[in-house]
Amino acid sequence: MKLALFSSKPYDEKYFNRENKFNHEITFFSTRLNEQTLSLAKGYTAVCVFVNDKIDRAMIATLAKNGTQFIALRCAGFNNIDFEACKEFGIIVCRVPAYSPYAVAEHTAALMLTLNRRITRAYNRVKEGNFSLDGLLGFDIHGKTIGIIGTGQIGECFANIMNGFGTRLLFVDPFESSKCQSMGEYTDLDTLFKESDIISLHCPLRPETHHLINDASIAKMKNKVMILNTSRGALIDTHALIRGLKQSQLGSVGLDVYEEEAELFFEDCSDTIIQDDTFMRLTTFPNVIITGHQAFFTSTALSNIAETTLQNLDDLEFERLCLNLVE
Numbered sequence: 579m580k581l582a583l584f585s586s587k588p589y590d591e592k593y594f595n596r597e598n599k600f601n602h603e604i605t606f607f608s609t610r611l612n613e614q615t616l617s618l619a620k621g622y623t624a625v626c627v628f629v630n631d632k633i634d635r636a637m638i639a640t641l642a643k644n645g646t647q648f649i650a651l652r653c654a655g656f657n658n659i660d661f662e663a664c665k666e667f668g669i670i671v672c673r674v675p676a677y678s679p680y681a682v683a684e685h686t687a688a689l690m691l692t693l694n695r696r697i698t699r700a701y702n703r704v705k706e707g708n709f710s711l712d713g714l715l716g717f718d719i720h721g722k723t724i725g726i727i728g729t730g731q732i733g734e735c736f737a738n739i740m741n742g743f744g745t746r747l748l749f750v751d752p753f754e755s756s757k758c759q760s761m762g763e764y765t766d767l768d769t770l771f772k773e774s775d776i777i778s779l780h781c782p783l784r785p786e787t788h789h790l791i792n793d794a795s796i797a798k799m800k801n802k803v804m805i806l807n808t809s810r811g812a813l814i815d816t817h818a819l820i821r822g823l824k825q826s827q828l829g830s831v832g833l834d835v836y837e838e839e840a841e842l843f844f845e846d847c848s849d850t851i852i853q854d855d856t857f858m859r860l861t862t863f864p865n866v867i868i869t870g871h872q873a874f875f876t877s878t879a880l881s882n883i884a885e886t887t888l889q890n891l892d893d894l895e896f897e898r899l900c901l902n903l904v905e
C-alpha cells in the first residue's frame with residue numbers, strides 16, 4: 579500500500595522501516611498534515627498521522643477526492659480527526675489502542691521520584707562540586723496515600739508499581755478493576771482529593787473530565803499534595819494549578835502533558851521566543867517538572883506502534899478483519 583506518513587521524526591522512520599515486513603511503500607514527511615501540506619497526500623491510499631495533526635471536514639473531503647481511503651493514527655486517541663466527516667466521505671480510520679501501558683506508568687513513577695528527591699537540583703549541584711543537602715529534603719513514599727484517577731491499562735500498571743512501594747491506594751473509576759480492588763479501595767473523588775498525598779491522573783480527556791483539577795478540587799486537597807499528569811493536558815486548569823502553586827497549597831507538580839502543548843511539544847523551540855506565558859510561568863517553579871509528552875517514548879512502545887499501524891493497513895488492504903478500527 580502507498581502510505582504517506584506525516585509529522586515524521588527520525589525515530590518514526592527507523593521503527594516503521596524496521597517493522598515493515600508487509601512491504602508497504604512508505605514516504606516519510608516531516609511536516610504536519612494540514613491545509614498547506616494536504617496536496618502531498620495526493621495519490622496515497624493511506625495517510626498516517628500523530629496526535630497533533632488536526633484533520634477537519636474540508637481536509638477529509640480533499641483527501642477522499644485525491645484517492646485516500648484510510649487514515650492510520652499511530653496513537654490511541656482520535657480527538658484530532660473529524661470522524662463523522664470520515665464516515666461521510668468513506669474514509670476508514672484505524673488506530674493503535676494500546677502499545678505499552680508500562681512505558682507511561684514507569685514515566686509517571688520517574689516524575690514522582692524526580693520531584694520528591696529533587697534529582698534535577700541534586701544532579702546540577704554535584705556537577706558544580708556543591709554537595710550541600712539543603713533544599714533536597716524529600717519524604718518516604720512508603721506509607722503515603724496515592725490517589726489514582728482512572729484505573730484502565732495505565733492506571734492499573736501505575737497502581738501495581740505504587741503497591742510495590744508499600745503505599746495505601748485510593749482509586750476513582752466508574753469501572754472497577756479486580757486487580758486494583760485487591761491492592762486498594764475504590765472511593766469517590768472528594769475522598770480521594772481529601773486523603774491523597776500524591777494524585778495521579780490516568781483517565782481520558784472527555785467533556786466530563788475537562789479541567790477535573792481546578793480551583794475547587796485543589797481547595798479540597800491536602801496541603802502540599804503532589805499532582806502528576808501523564809494523561810491529557812486539559813484534565814488540569816493550568817491557571818488554577820499556578821494559583822495553587824503560588825499559594826503553596828500544592829507541594830509539587832509533575833506534567834508530561836499540557837493543555838496548549840500542540841504549539842510546542844515535539845519541536846525544537848530552543849532558538850525561538852516562546853509566546854506562551856502560562857507555560858513559561860509553570861517552568862519557573864522549583865517544584866514543577868515538565869516533560870514534553872514523552873511518557874510513551876520507549877523502544878518497546880515505538881516497535882508496537884509501528885507494527886500495529888502497518889498490520890492495521892495490511893488487514894484493510896487485504897480486506898481481513900481489522901481489530902483497531904475507530905467506529
Ligand code: NAI
Nearest residue numbers: 728729730731732733750751780781782808809810873874
Ligand atoms: P484506558 O481506556 O485503558 O483507561 C482509562 C480509564 O479511565 C478507564 O478505566 C475508564 O473507565 C476511566 N475513566 C473514564 N472516565 C473517567 C472519569 N470521569 N473518572 C475516572 N476514571 C474515568 O486508557 P489508558 O490506556 O490507561 O490511557 C489513559 C490515558 O493516558 C489516555 O486517555 C491518554 O490520555 C493517556 N496517554 C498518555 C500517553 C503519554 O505519552 N503521555 C500515552 C498513552 C496514553
